[in-house]
Each structure stands twice: as structure tokens, then as C-alpha cells.
Amino acid sequence: MDHIIQQAEQLVRQQQYIDALAIIQPVLLEQPNNDQALNIAAVVAILQGHTNEAMDYFAKAIQANPTNTDAINNLCAIIGKTRNQCDQYLILLANALTQWIIPQLRPETGKIIQLTFDKLSFNKTEPMEWLTAVFENYALPILLTAAQYDHYDLAFFLEGYIYQHYVKREESETHFEQAFIRWKNQLHEAGQRNRKIVDEMIAGENWSAGNPLTENNLPKIAFILHTSSTLAHVEALISFLAGHQQLTTPLISPMVITIADHNANMVNQFQALKVPIIEIETEHPQMPRSARYAFVKSYLYTQGYQTLVWVTSVPEMSFAFGLRLAKTQIWWTMKFHGFSLPSIDGYVSSMHVEETFEHNGIQWHGGTLSSVNWFDETQTAAAKQLRHQYPYACLYGTIAREEKLNDPLFLNCIADILTANPDAGYLFTGRELDPTIEQVFTERGVAPRCHYVGWINSKLYCQVIDIFLDSFPCGSGYSLLESMAAAKPVVMLNQPNYVSYYPTIDALINTYFPTDIATESFYQSIATSVNEYRDIALHLATDPNQYQQASRLNQHIINELFANQQRCAQIYCQHFLSISQQT
Structure with missing residues (x-):
């Protein structure tokens, strides 16, 4: 049978489509679920301009063999261009890709999903209606399956991709909230399951929590950035730390942790403020993404950092906070507020002047942006x-x-x-x-x-x-x-x-x-x-x-x-410390 398949493929390459079909049709009559034969029939149908017929053949090939990457990529390419009957085929593709995840994860899963996203045009430049269809029927089901079966790093990749190309396509409080509510709880539960393993590991090493205070009795507070950049939220953190340095009496002992990437300019600015910074990707480039959060937890535990402030961007925070990285976990946002988790102990905003305010039934602590470098x-x-x-x-x-x-x-x-x-x-x-x-x-x-x-x-x-x-x-x-x-x-x-x-x-x-x-x-x-x-x-x-x-x-x-960095630093420090004292 293999030689017939090879002969048909050769005929397709020679553009002898009728002859290729002539030798493939008997194969399909004898073996209607032969995914290779179905794929060839689909390719011939495309080349003859029979798009709907081709899509049906590709779908049957994928149902027969969910690991047939040629059929998957070809079907995605057609859907991405025609967007015809997309929902049913996207669901079929999602069902196929979940079989790359269970019962165990295939190493090439992330690459094939990335390729399908490209062929499906799952990109923030596309119309929102199309992105929603791909998100609902394809990307989200795979993300939820990855979270359910504790494939953390695949879940992080999917969450990050969805955030960049779907959530950020429409920058509004409502869209942000409605998007993350679809998966945040599942990733949070995955983090909680992983917590049991990490906590046993820490206890098994006989690690003891370090001193939560410095020699000057300053509370240790860690600030975490899930990626390195010089975007506005990082500028806000740098300005806060600069303002804190200007206080007559310092209130905290800060440290910064980045999970991924390296930005020399950002690192230089933190170092100029004499704020310690740990770049996990730079120091441990081969460490899997999920393992980096386990590393953060163990480091904070041994060094006595009982308070952790997650700075603004929420991808991966659901999992990380489910892991319970520190005794007190705070979310500090520069923009949106429609996100909550049981393991967030305090909420701080840079969009409100009020000391405290309520949003969606949650108490928030307010603050603003500040800088001495607004004008150059x-x-x-x-x-x-x-x-x-x-x-x-x-x-x-x-x-x-x-x-x-x-x-x-x-x-x-x-x-x-x-x-x-x-x-x-x-x-x-x-x-x-x-x-x-x-x-x-x-x-x-x-x-x-x-x-x-x-x-x-x-x-x-x-x-x-x-x-x-x-x-x-x-x-x-x-x-x-x-x-x-x-x-x-x-x-x-x-x-x-x-x-x-x-x-x-x-x-x-x-x-x-x-x-x-x-x-x-x-x-x-x-x-x-x-x-x-x-x-x-x-x-x-x-x-x-x-x-x-x-x-x-x-x-x-x-x-x-907006130039009083000390005032802002004092306000934020008071928020961080008061939340820490309540947990």
C-alpha cells in the first residue's frame, strides 16, 4: 500500500491529478480511514479548486490520525484563508490536538500549535470576530486541557499567545475581565496542585525560612516581573524605587525578580538604584518556565521575603499565585482591575488617588504614577x-x-x-x-x-x-x-x-x-x-x-x-506593608 501512496504523491507533484485520484480511490474504498490517502485526495481537490471537498477530506484524515501534521496544517491553511464553516473544523482540530496532550504530552506539541496559529491567522491584526472564533473553538479548549493535565509550560505558552493576540486586540476593562475569567481558575488550580510537590521538596531539603527583616529592621519585599522590558509598568516600578531611595527613612528592603528574557537597559536602571535583581532566565537558561516559579518560591522562602508584589501583567500569575510564592501575595496593576483570585492577598492600583476604593466587591488601594523625567x-x-x-x-x-x-x-x-x-x-x-x-x-x-x-x-x-x-x-x-x-x-x-x-x-x-x-x-x-x-x-x-x-x-x-516620587513611594510602601500585616 505504501508504494501506491508514493506513486500518487509523485503524480500530484507532476500535476497529473486525475491519474493520482484514479489510483487513490481504490485505496479509499478498501481503507476509508487511510489518512495518507485522504490527505492526497484533499490536496488534489484543492488543486482542482474544490475547497469544500478538500476540507472534508482533510477533516476525515485528522479524525483517522490526529497526528497527521500535513492534514492539520493544510486544513488550518484553508480555514485561515476561507474562514468557511470554521467553527466545526476548529473544534475538530482542537479535539485532535488534545490527543497530543493526553495521555501524555508529545514534545513537538508547542511547535505544531504555533504553526497552526500562524496558518489560522490567529494574530491581533485580524478582525475581532475571527479571533474570537479561533479562541473559543480552538485555543481555549487546548489551554484548558493543558492546565487540567498539568502541562504547565504548554499552558503558559497558550496563555501568553492568547493574551498578546486576543486579549490585547481590544484594550478594554470588560474584554480583559471576560477573557481571563475563562481560564484563570483552571491555571490557579494547577498551581495549587503543583504547590504540594514544591512544598514537600522544600521541606525535604530542611530549608528554614530566613529572617524577614534586614539588619535595619526593614521588611523585605520582592517585586516580580514575568518578562523583562522597559514598558510603562517597569518605568513605574523604577520610579517608585527611586522615590523610596529619596526618603529620609527607608521603609522596605526591595528586590526585583524577572522570570524571562533579558533587558540590559532595565537591569542597569535597577542596579543604579542599588536594588538587587535576579534574572532567572539569564542565570538558569535551561530551566523550564514552571520550574522557575518553584525556584522563586524556594529562594524567597530561604531569604525571608514574606511579601511578593506581582507587577501589572497577569499572564502566569494565576498559576504562580496558586503555587503560593510568598506568605503575602499582592497584585499591583497600572491599568485593568477586572481580575481576582483567592490567593491575591491585596490589590494595588496606579489609576486611583483614593487610599482605598471598591471594585467588583474587592477592596483596592490607590496610588498614581510619578517621575522626575517626564520631559527630556x-x-x-x-x-x-x-x-x-x-x-x-x-x-x-x-x-x-x-x-x-x-x-x-x-x-x-x-x-x-x-x-x-x-x-x-x-x-x-x-x-x-x-x-x-x-x-x-x-x-x-x-x-x-x-x-x-x-x-x-x-x-x-x-x-x-x-x-x-x-x-x-x-x-x-x-x-x-x-x-x-x-x-x-x-x-x-x-x-x-x-x-x-x-x-x-x-x-x-x-x-x-x-x-x-x-x-x-x-x-x-x-x-x-x-x-x-x-x-x-x-x-x-x-x-x-x-x-x-x-x-x-x-x-x-x-x-x-506627577513629579513627587517620594510621596508616591511612601503611599505605595504603606499599602504593601499594611496588606502584609493583615495576612
Whole structure:
């Protein structure tokens, strides 16, 4: 039979499709579940333009042999292009891939899943409707199976991929919460099961908990980053540690742990603050991802770190906190709040001024961002030169990740502004150019005046633009404040379900700002509807007095409210310590 299969494959390569079918059909009559013959019949059907027939053949081949990678990849490629009858075939593929996991994990499973994601176009640049179909019918079932059978590292890969390409496709509090609720409990339970093994290992080594205090009686607190980067949440941690260093009397003894990757710039900044940092991937590159959390737990246990603060990004946190890395486990978020676990002992936010507030029945502790480096005057000359490259009376700009910019409502609002102001241009950023952004600007006829500049120095480009247009429904944090520090007007849309830094700025003004300073120009730049947002942006570009008033006030707001690192450090330390004392 093998020689017939080989002969049919040779005929396909020679484009003799009818002859290939002629010798394959008898095989299928005798062995209807011969997956190799089914795969050849499917390939012939594709080449003859019979897509539905091909999909049916591939599906039968996969049902007959779930490890037939040719059939899996071919079916994924067709589904990714045609998206025809996708749900039933995605479910079939998920059922096949779970057999790569149970009863035991095949070593190549992660690579084949990565390949299927590529062929299915499971990528954040695709429409949300398609990503949801792949998530619901394919990616999520495999993730849940991996968690159920304690294949931790495969579960981490799937969770990270889903987070990057599905969760972040729509940056909203609601989507974030509704996505993670689908799998966080299963990963948490997997961590709890793993905890029994790790705790026995620690006890078996006769390790004893170290002293939780330093020689100066400072409580030891560890801060964990699941990946190394210089993104906003890391900048917030660095600023907090810098502020703590400036306190007359230090309150804690901090340490930083990174689980994966290496970022030399980030490491240098922590070292400059004399904060110890452990890079597990650098020190133990061959250690499996799940084993790294066991290592963290044993290290914290022996060194006396009884409090652990997980900084912002939640992938892998469900598992890690189920493992119970420390006596007190705190989640410190810079953006979303729709995430909770029984093993999170305290919740801290950088989006609220209130000392405590309630969200979804959970008590939170509030704080804000702070820095002494919002404005970089060494970039001013370069910024002036760059501005000359954009010959517009007004250059609007949004400096943010591409997933914050790709909402059609926001993009069409930008297009409305540019249509109403033909003398204006628009500058935007991102790690890559999202096709949705390009499509909307092209369809609206404003693409020639929209300039994508990639992943840039935000402090430089905040000085290049004339007016910062905050994205919605998920707004910016650092780049918004950097624009204000550069004396640029900013336009924000304030809606109850949108994520924006406006409520935080408003609360800070009411709490700390001198009452004799007029703040009207700031509030005049805050919209409550898309139409009002457009009108404000147009008015700022044509009213020099309003522009200058907003520019001066924004710069003053940053200097007055967002440059006090010591105050912020003291607030956060009090939160961390009070939560620790309660557990």
C-alpha cells in the first residue's frame, strides 16, 4: 500500500491529478480511514479548486490520525484563508490536538500549535470576530486541557499567545475581565496542585525560612516581573524605587525578580538604584518556565521575603499565585482591575488617588504614577528638526501601542478631524502597522496625512507633535503625561466604561492642586462624546489663546502632581506593608 501512496504523491507533484485520484480511490474504498490517502485526495481537490471537498477530506484524515501534521496544517491553511464553516473544523482540530496532550504530552506539541496559529491567522491584526472564533473553538479548549493535565509550560505558552493576540486586540476593562475569567481558575488550580510537590521538596531539603527583616529592621519585599522590558509598568516600578531611595527613612528592603528574557537597559536602571535583581532566565537558561516559579518560591522562602508584589501583567500569575510564592501575595496593576483570585492577598492600583476604593466587591488601594523625567530637554533640538519634516499647520499625534489605536470609532474620529482640518496631519506609533488602522485611513481618504513612525522614543515625539489625541476606549498613561510635560494640549474622552487617566488627574487636582490656580483650560479639553472630542481637537488647532493656556497648565500639572516620587513611594510602601500585616 505504501508504494501506491508514493506513486500518487509523485503524480500530484507532476500535476497529473486525475491519474493520482484514479489510483487513490481504490485505496479509499478498501481503507476509508487511510489518512495518507485522504490527505492526497484533499490536496488534489484543492488543486482542482474544490475547497469544500478538500476540507472534508482533510477533516476525515485528522479524525483517522490526529497526528497527521500535513492534514492539520493544510486544513488550518484553508480555514485561515476561507474562514468557511470554521467553527466545526476548529473544534475538530482542537479535539485532535488534545490527543497530543493526553495521555501524555508529545514534545513537538508547542511547535505544531504555533504553526497552526500562524496558518489560522490567529494574530491581533485580524478582525475581532475571527479571533474570537479561533479562541473559543480552538485555543481555549487546548489551554484548558493543558492546565487540567498539568502541562504547565504548554499552558503558559497558550496563555501568553492568547493574551498578546486576543486579549490585547481590544484594550478594554470588560474584554480583559471576560477573557481571563475563562481560564484563570483552571491555571490557579494547577498551581495549587503543583504547590504540594514544591512544598514537600522544600521541606525535604530542611530549608528554614530566613529572617524577614534586614539588619535595619526593614521588611523585605520582592517585586516580580514575568518578562523583562522597559514598558510603562517597569518605568513605574523604577520610579517608585527611586522615590523610596529619596526618603529620609527607608521603609522596605526591595528586590526585583524577572522570570524571562533579558533587558540590559532595565537591569542597569535597577542596579543604579542599588536594588538587587535576579534574572532567572539569564542565570538558569535551561530551566523550564514552571520550574522557575518553584525556584522563586524556594529562594524567597530561604531569604525571608514574606511579601511578593506581582507587577501589572497577569499572564502566569494565576498559576504562580496558586503555587503560593510568598506568605503575602499582592497584585499591583497600572491599568485593568477586572481580575481576582483567592490567593491575591491585596490589590494595588496606579489609576486611583483614593487610599482605598471598591471594585467588583474587592477592596483596592490607590496610588498614581510619578517621575522626575517626564520631559527630556536633550531631545528638544532633534524634535524641532523632526517637526520640520511634517509641513502642517497642526500636527496631531497619538503615541501608544498599536492595539490601543485600532478601534474603528477612534480611527474614524481621527479621520473626521483631519477631514474638517485639511491643514492638519497625524502622527502615530506602534510596534507594527496594524492593517485596521491603515484600512480606515485609506478608506476615509486621509492616509497621505497620517504618518506611522514605528516604535520610537516617546519623550522625543511628544515634543514633535502639537496636540496629543488620547486613544479610546483605552487611553494612554506615560505618553499622555509626557506630552503634558512637553507643554502640549491633550484631548481625552471620558466615558464610564473607558480606561482613561482623566479620573486620576481630576482627583489629583482636587486633592493637591493649589486652589488659586485656574484649571478651566484642562477641563475644556475633556470630552464626554466622540463629537465633542472632535470639536475640541479642531478648536485647539485654531485658537492660539486656548492652545497656550492648555499648554502652560498641562506642564504645571505635571510638575505639581506627577513629579513627587517620594510621596508616591511612601503611599505605595504603606499599602504593601499594611496588606502584609493583615495576612
